[in-house]
Amino acid sequence: MGPRGPGLDGGRSPGAAGDGPRPPRRDRPAEAGAGFAGPRGPRSESFDRPPRADRPDRPPRAERPAGADGGPRRRDEAGAPRPYRPAGDDRRGPPRGEGQGPARGPRAEAGQGPRGPRPEGGRGPRPEGGRGPQGRGDDRRGPPRDDRRGPPRGRPPQGRTLGLEARKLAVDLVVGVRKGRLLDQLLDEGFLARRYQTLDARDRALVRAVVGVALRRHGQIEDAIGRYLQRPLPDKALTLKAILEVAAAQILFMDVADHAAVAIAVDLAGADPDAAPYKGLVNAVLRRIGAEKGDILRAQDAVALDTPAWLLERWTAAYGAETARAIAASHLVEPSLDLTVKSDPEGWAARLGGIVLPTGSVRLVSSGSIDKIEGYDEGAWWVQDAAATIPVHLLGDVAGRKVADLCAAPGGKTAMLAHRGADVTAVDQSEHRLGRLQRNLFRLDLKASVEVADVAEWLRGPFDMILLDAPCTATGTLRRHPDGALSKGPEDVAKLAALQRRLLDQAIRLLRPGGLIVYSVCSLEPEEGPDQIRRLMLIDAPVERVPVTADEVFGLAEIVTEEGDVRTLPSHLPNADPRLAGLDGFFAARLRKKI
Numbered sequence: 001m002g003p004r005g006p007g008l009d010g011g012r013s014p015g016a017a018g019d020g021p022r023p024p025r026r027d028r029p030a031e032a033g034a035g036f037a038g039p040r041g042p043r044s045e046s047f048d049r050p051p052r053a054d055r056p057d058r059p060p061r062a063e064r065p066a067g068a069d070g071g072p073r074r075r076d077e078a079g080a081p082r083p084y085r086p087a088g089d090d091r092r093g094p095p096r097g098e099g100q101g102p103a104r105g106p107r108a109e110a111g112q113g114p115r116g117p118r119p120e121g122g123r124g125p126r127p128e129g130g131r132g133p134q135g136r137g138d139d140r141r142g143p144p145r146d147d148r149r150g151p152p153r154g155r156p157p158q159g160r161t162l163g164l165e166a167r168k169l170a171v172d173l174v175v176g177v178r179k180g181r182l183l184d185q186l187l188d189e190g191f192l193a194r195r196y197q198t199l200d201a202r203d204r205a206l207v208r209a210v211v212g213v214a215l216r217r218h219g220q221i222e223d224a225i226g227r228y229l230q231r232p233l234p235d236k237a238l239t240l241k242a243i244l245e246v247a248a249a250q251i252l253f254m255d256v257a258d259h260a261a262v263a264i265a266v267d268l269a270g271a272d273p274d275a276a277p278y279k280g281l282v283n284a285v286l287r288r289i290g291a292e293k294g295d296i297l298r299a300q301d302a303v304a305l306d307t308p309a310w311l312l313e314r315w316t317a318a319y320g321a322e323t324a325r326a327i328a329a330s331h332l333v334e335p336s337l338d339l340t341v342k343s344d345p346e347g348w349a350a351r352l353g354g355i356v357l358p359t360g361s362v363r364l365v366s367s368g369s370i371d372k373i374e375g376y377d378e379g380a381w382w383v384q385d386a387a388a389t390i391p392v393h394l395l396g397d398v399a400g401r402k403v404a405d406l407c408a409a410p411g412g413k414t415a416m417l418a419h420r421g422a423d424v425t426a427v428d429q430s431e432h433r434l435g436r437l438q439r440n441l442f443r444l445d446l447k448a449s450v451e452v453a454d455v456a457e458w459l460r461g462p463f464d465m466i467l468l469d470a471p472c473t474a475t476g477t478l479r480r481h482p483d484g485a486l487s488k489g490p491e492d493v494a495k496l497a498a499l500q501r502r503l504l505d506q507a508i509r510l511l512r513p514g515g516l517i518v519y520s521v522c523s524l525e526p527e528e529g530p531d532q533i534r535r536l537m538l539i540d541a542p543v544e545r546v547p548v549t550a551d552e553v554f555g556l557a558e559i560v561t562e563e564g565d566v567r568t569l570p571s572h573l574p575n576a577d578p579r580l581a582g583l584d585g586f587f588a589a590r591l592r593k594k595i
């Protein structure tokens with residue numbers, strides 16, 4: 001399947017077609033532009049590097065708000081992103097979803113907004129006595145009462161610089177995604193990845209949280225910014241736009257004090273030669289968003305704004321309007337962390353504070369680094385969406401069978417196959433990703449033969465069974481990879497469908513007569529799923545479908561199609577707690593090679 005996650009390590013497929021740089025998608029015309037418009041009023045209108053591994057085990061450290069007065073500080077002025085609570089910490093409840101309304105209304109008290117930019121290069125001492133950061137203590141609880149009145153006079157002011165590097169990196173990552181790169185790639189290799197690695201765990205968590213919200217809610221954020229611009233910002237002003245978006249993400253959706261978000265954005269604009277002339281605009285627009293966020297959020301149709309129109313249209317055609325909206329709505333919620341455990345799911349669920357899903361996966365409201373979760377070091381489990389386990393289940397008993405896992409990295413399915421006793425050969429064209437697969441297998445104490453190869457040209461076998469988890473558009477994993485909504489376009493569907501055809505034809509050649517093949521993709525697009533199987537039937541390929549029954553998929557009758565294939569949707573597996581709901585959108589079909 002195409003890039004998606006979290007896999008064992010949450011990595012995505014750099015090698016997948018359609019992943020290359022592409023101009024930013026602009027499927028919504030700019031509605032407003034450069035030049036502050038003033039208030040218009042709301043329109044109605046790992047295995048080794050886990051995906052969300054470093055969500056904070058505590059919220060990021062507090063920021064000292066720029067230009068803050070010396071008045072008492074409220075608990076929520078700390079820079080902790082609201083929706084990204086640690087597991088088991090239910091003090092704030094789930095992140096806001098569609099129709100849940102704004103997080104909080106505009107602050108009523110005076111003096112909470114930003115005072116405007118500090119003098120250029122303003123990292124130095126403030127004229128007024130500043131309050132220091134809350135430090136690295138557990139700032140979920142806020143500072144001791146007395147601290148809220150600010151630090152003693154003369155304490156060096158530093159709050160504004162706290163979190164600055166994290167925000168700067170968040171801005172650069174958003175720019176990278178807008179240029180067509182995948183977020184996981186950017187965090188995996190290259191200059192931005194190195195900057196990311198130099199941050200401490202909490203700042204890394206902050207970066208991921210801010211970027212995640214900025215991408216997941218990109219449409220609402222663009223809409224909010226557009227309300228206060230008279231003319232569109234220049235096309236090339238990617239950094240300026242990202243500065244606004246990153247700050248607006250915090251103001252609209254996270255538990256970050258508005259003035260802190262505004263002040264840091266103004267600082268970032270001031271430090272960028274192209275954005276510096278717009279410092280005043282940044283300040284004014286963000287302050288208006290802060291003041292009117294309640295009205296803005298109430299007026300927005302989050303599903304329509306945050307879902308690319310081409311995808312919503314496709315899903316409506318494929319699944320109907322109601323299901324299409326349900327799919328899109330599930331993308332607005334940060335997904336759970338699913339673990340595939342080697343044994344004793346109930347025991348692990350109890351130890352980790354999770355629930356056991358019908359698939360046997362353990363589901364957690366995750367936070368913190370996954371390598372800090374109990375059982376990681378001993379290799380008791382790996383990260384894998386519950387839906388991603390289904391293709392291996394469809395192969396049935398694999399013990400002692402010669403199985404080829406084609407397009408295997410980072411290896412979630414390889415691990416399942418090896419753990420079930422198969423003699424596995426894992427093939428992938430990405431050496432880098434196979435390195436991760438091998439590290440993951442090592443941690444799990446599992447074994448597989450590994451080969452770097454283009455599956456379309458790989459000649460081995462014959463195999464008793466084949467799993468082809470083909471590269472795809474990954475539109476079924478936008479919950480986990482919201483950047484996919486910005487980096488993919490309709491042309492990718494056709495491009496990847498052509499690649500899938502070639503890989504599928506080759507996979508059938510590698511299978512022994514009577515052998516089983518499971519074809520899977522994490523795409524919601526019919527061309528990448530059922531249409532591939534339909535084509536095989538039409539061309540009279542030497543395979544026949546072996547229909548899946550509900551019993552084989554844990555009684556989940558809703559995921560079995562009329563033809564006997566599996567189709568999971570992000571809106572499946574509902575839960576009263578939206579953080580525990582959903583499945584990645586997978587398609588899987590089982591075929592037997594004719595004798």
Ligand SMILES: C[S@@+](CC[C@H](N)C(=O)[O-])C[C@H]1O[C@@H](n2cnc3c(N)ncnc32)[C@H](O)[C@@H]1O
Nearest residue numbers: 001002013407408410411412413429454455469
């Ligand atoms: C989503 S990933 C597979 C995930 C994996 N099966 C798992 O469960 O962890 C798709 C993989 O296909 C690989 N790939 C893409 N085109 C390929 C080709 N022509 N030959 C071999 N591998 C390819 C990518 O490098 C990527 O690792």
